[in-house]
Amino acid sequence: MELYLIRHGIAQERGLDIKDEQRSLTKEGRQKTEKVAQKIVKLGLQFDLIVTSPLVRARQTAEILIAEKLSSQLEESSHLAPDGNISSWLINWLEPRNYSQNTQLALVGHEPNLSIWAETLLWGTEILSSESRSRELSEVKAGLVLKKAGMIGIKLPEAGSPLGRSQMFWLTPPKYLL
Amino acid sequence: MELYLIRHGIAQERGLDIKDEQRSLTKEGRQKTEKVAQKIVKLGLQFDLIVTSPLVRARQTAEILIAEKLSSQLEESSHLAPDGNISSWLINWLEPRNYSQNTQLALVGHEPNLSIWAETLLWGTEILSSESRSRELSEVKAGLVLKKAGMIGIKLPEAGSPLGRSQMFWLTPPKYLL
Numbered sequence: 309m310e311l312y313l314i315r316h317g318i319a320q321e322r323g324l325d326i327k328d329e330q331r332s333l334t335k336e337g338r339q340k341t342e343k344v345a346q347k348i349v350k351l352g353l354q355f356d357l358i359v360t361s362p363l364v365r366a367r368q369t370a371e372i373l374i375a376e377k378l379s380s381q382l383e384e385s386s387h388l389a390p391d392g393n394i395s396s397w398l399i400n401w402l403e404p405r406n407y408s409q410n411t412q413l414a415l416v417g418h419e420p421n422l423s424i425w426a427e428t429l430l431w432g433t434e435i436l437s438s439e440s441r442s443r444e445l446s447e448v449k450a451g452l453v454l455k456k457a458g459m460i461g462i463k464l465p466e467a468g469s470p471l472g473r474s475q476m477f478w479l480t481p482p483k484y485l486l
Numbered sequence: 487m488e489l490y491l492i493r494h495g496i497a498q499e500r501g502l503d504i505k506d507e508q509r510s511l512t513k514e515g516r517q518k519t520e521k522v523a524q525k526i527v528k529l530g531l532q533f534d535l536i537v538t539s540p541l542v543r544a545r546q547t548a549e550i551l552i553a554e555k556l557s558s559q560l561e562e563s564s565h566l567a568p569d570g571n572i573s574s575w576l577i578n579w580l581e582p583r584n585y586s587q588n589t590q591l592a593l594v595g596h597e598p599n600l601s602i603w604a605e606t607l608l609w610g611t612e613i614l615s616s617e618s619r620s621r622e623l624s625e626v627k628a629g630l631v632l633k634k635a636g637m638i639g640i641k642l643p644e645a646g647s648p649l650g651r652s653q654m655f656w657l658t659p660p661k662y663l664l
Contacts, residue, residue: 351662430629431609451608453641453655463631477631479657484529 309407311429311474312355312414313422313460314373317341319365329363340482341369341457345376347485348459353412355379360416361388369457370416379414388417394425398470409466423452426460432472457482487585489607489652490533490592491600491638492551495519497543507541507567518660519547519635523554525663526637531590533557537579538594539566547635548594557592566595572603576648587644601630604638610650635660 318337322328333341358379360370366388374382387397407413415422427450454460461478464470496515500506511519536557538548544566552560565575585591593600605628632638639656642648 451653453653455655475629475631476657477633477659478662479654480662481655484656484658 309409309464310412311462311464312353312412313426313454313462314369314414314416315419315422315454315456315458316361316363316365316369316416317372317457319456331363331365333365333368337365337456338368338372340486341372342376344457344459344482344485345373345378348373349376349378353378355381355412355414356407357381357383357411358414358416359383359385359388361390361392361418362386363389363418366416366418370414373414373416388415388421390418390421392417392421394428395471397425419454420450422460423450423454426452426454426462426476428472429462429464429470429474430472430476452479453481454479455481455483487587487642488590489640489642490531490590491604491632491640492547492592492594493597493600493632493634493636494539494541494544494547494594495550495635497634509541509543511543511546515543515634516546516550518664519550520554522635522637522660522663523551523556526551527554527556531556533559533590533592534585535559535561535589536592536594537561537563537566539568539570539596540564541567541596544594544596548592551592551594566593566599568596568599570595570599572606573649575603597632598628600638601628601632604630604632604640604654606650607640607642607648607652608650608654630657631659632657633659633661 317333317340319333320326320331355378358370358373360366362384370382385401386392387401458481460476463475463477465473495511495518497511498504498509533556536548536551538544540562548560563579564570565579636659638654641653641655643651
């Protein structure tokens with residue numbers, strides 16, 4: 309199975325007059341996301357399902373992917389909200405669905421969550437947590453840079469837990485898809 | 487500073503009649519590498535220097551990048567050969583050169599070396615070695631998939647050791663550059 313982790317496009321700035329979950333894509337964010345979606349279609353990708361965080365900026369990003377015909381299926385999941393976590397998503401969302409090996413899922417969400425999900429899939433939870441601790445000590449940034457409207461492609465293993473056993477085959481900033 | 491780790495293109499199969507270090511790019515390997523190089527130029531990239539493994543298939547890949555005008559400077563380094571390692575390259579090759587912050591270096595080499603170099607730059611040597619051990623136990627594959635003629639883009643920190651403190655902003659298979 310392949311997972312495509314997609315970060316929402318450029319959104320309104322945080323401010324006192326708007327709730328974080330209500331922030332919308334800006335005009336630039338909308339246009340850039342459309343171009344990225346068109347390029348992904350051109351590369352030959354199709355998703356069986358797009359799952360999005362319920363926050364407006366993610367939902368709008370996912371709707372653009374649908375409008376550009378990257379998938380016909382859209383679903384919201386609170387697991388993809390900023391307070392969601394990958395272990396819970398794997399156990400409570402992915403496992404019960406029993407998808408076939410060749411399923412291609414796109415997840416639209418937020419940072420730093422998506423980078424952490426990717427790192428956890430690739431290197432496992434224990435490695436990550438010990439590394440996170442040493443990172444705090446040395447004030448080091450995260451290892452992956454996922455820009456707004458950028459994406460990460462990950463292949464899950466055919467059997468067994470994907471944690472620490474998945475492989476990353478793609479990480480791209482939007483600028484290389486415009 | 488930005489490092490671009492580029493894997494050599496498709497080469498002749500291993501065989502009794504040819505030494506590993508003498509294997510050449512196939513016609514397909516040559517054509518695909520040319521297309522990838524042309525696309526990278528189109529994306530606006532230029533390298534201040536291309537450093538290549540001395541093995542024929544890597545050297546030929548680097549010469550294609552030069553022919554497509556991705557750089558005017560080519561150098562061979564045994565650090566990039568299959569028995570090279572990143573710590574030695576950092577200490578004995580990179581540090582003494584004292585490059586400026588905005589230098590863009592391309593390194594042409596082999597797998598699994600380049601993936602290991604990337605993981606070591608991102609997550610550090612200790613994390614990697616403990617993870618390698620747990621991987622051996624569970625027979626898990628490497629976390630990064632770097633195809634022939636594919637590339638990884640990494641940003642080194644402005645000061646201090648890059649080990650465990652660098653960030654990956656790009657990982658692409660050649661098929662998304664054709």
